Amino acid sequence: MAVAGEIFGIIGALAAFPLRLAAREVERQHGHLRRGVTRQSSYVVFGRGLLAKASEAEIEARYDAETDRNRRALSENGFLRLLGLAASPATSALTRQSVIDQSQLPPRVFDLLSLFDAFEHASEPYSFRDLILARKYAGLIASGASWSAIARSVHRSGHVASLTALSLHHGGTDTIYARRPEGLSELDGQLLFDLGTTDDAELDDLFAQAEAAEEAGDYDEAAAFYQRYLGIDRTDSVAAFNRANCLRAAGRDMEAAHDYARAIKLDPSFLEAWFNLAGLMSECGRVDAARRHLKKAIELDGDYADAIFNLAKLEFDIGNLGEARRWWIRYLELDKNSEWARAAERGVQFADIHLLPRTAD
Structure with a gap:
């Protein structure tokens, strides 16, 4: 599968x-x-x-x-x-490059319009209808329309393939119109699949408000939005993780730890949750817990450089130079050129100097 x-x-x-x-x-x-x-x-x-x-x-x-x-x-x-939830339309042998060459639609615009389903097909092979649409979109772009205005407008007509029979027009606004015998009209029409629910819309709105508050640095407000979201959908590990990050930024460490743990319970493979919980435990002086969480993150992804570096530093800070040296060497296998790599090199050198008297016999 x-x-x-x-x-x-x-x-x-x-x-x-x-x-x-x-x-x-x-x-x-x-x-x-x-x-x-x-x-x-x-x-x-x-x-x-x-x-x-x-x-x-x-x-x-x-x-x-x-x-x-x-x-x-x-x-x-x-x-x-x-x-497997939607059938692909009848296909043809048109490649992406062939459609671009024949329509003269800029490749980047073509890819972005494909990303928002402005064609029958989302990827190769494309159909002849897709070529017709690409030519229409190229004309709109040439008249000054943006790809995002096209992407927002085309789904108002229902299935995008229906646009092949219309003359599309851009009048300097952010909307695409159809030119008909009686004049210009918008592409409005009932969507074929109106499967959303009020709960889905509410969830999307709450998550968006939470993200906006978090980005603005209003961490308490963001945490409140995420909590309202989780009250509707208790299964979303990312919302729990984001809320934990907001609580941590707001200085509410105990609550943050609870939500990191909630994210991990919902998704035991959530690397960032293990990593951030380890950082919180380290800040609280709970070294053993921090070590366990970092090792779990590394167990899930053996190339997780940030977790490897932090584990090396944790061992160094409590005097376990041998372990610190081992993890820094592993870090340097992943990163050789950054400022963190130079710090790891200094750590290895320090460990070598202090471990040498114990091993020289």
Whole structure:
């Protein structure tokens, strides 16, 4: 199964399918779905709700950041088809490059429009209808429309394939219109799949408000929003983790520890939760607990450089130079050039000097 063992991150609210149903199906297929993206995420689903919450520049930056980390970006339709919850339209043999060459649509614009399901297909092979759409979009771009305005507008008509029969027009606004005999009209129409619920919308809104408060540094308010969210969905490990981070930033360490533990209970493979809980335990002087949590994070990901460095420093601070040296050497296998690497090198040198008299016989 393509989904088994994979971890999916969600950015933005889903428009075509409720998140809870998608999560249930991913778990049924032995994968994992999280709201937000973590170190272990191998796929990132870009929900169309992101178009209403983030600017074009913010979306592009996030897309670049995730693909630079070798994560596969999925559109909503691409995600549903991967899960087997939606059938692919009839395909043709058109490659991505062929559609770009024949339509003259800029490659980056083409990829971003694919990411938000502005074509019949979310990836190769593309259909002849997709080529027609690409040519229409290229005309809109040439007239001054932005890719995000196109992506926001096209789903108002229902299935995007219906746009192939329309003459699309951009009049200098952030909306795309259809030119009809009676004049210009918006692309409004009942969506084919209106499966969302009030609870889903409320959850999305609460999570967005929590993230905004957290970004603004209003950590108590953000924690309150995350708590309201968790009161509706008690299974979201990312919300528990985010709340723990806010509580920690607000100086509410005991509550933060509780929510880190809650995130771990919900998802025992949540690396960042193990790591941040270890940092909190270390700050509170609970060295044994911090060591256990760091080792758990490293057990889950043997290349987790930050956890390895922190474990080396923890051992160094309490005088376990041999263990500190072992972990710093491991860190230097992963990082040879940063400021942290230079600190690790100094740590190894210090340990060598002080351990030498004990081993020289």
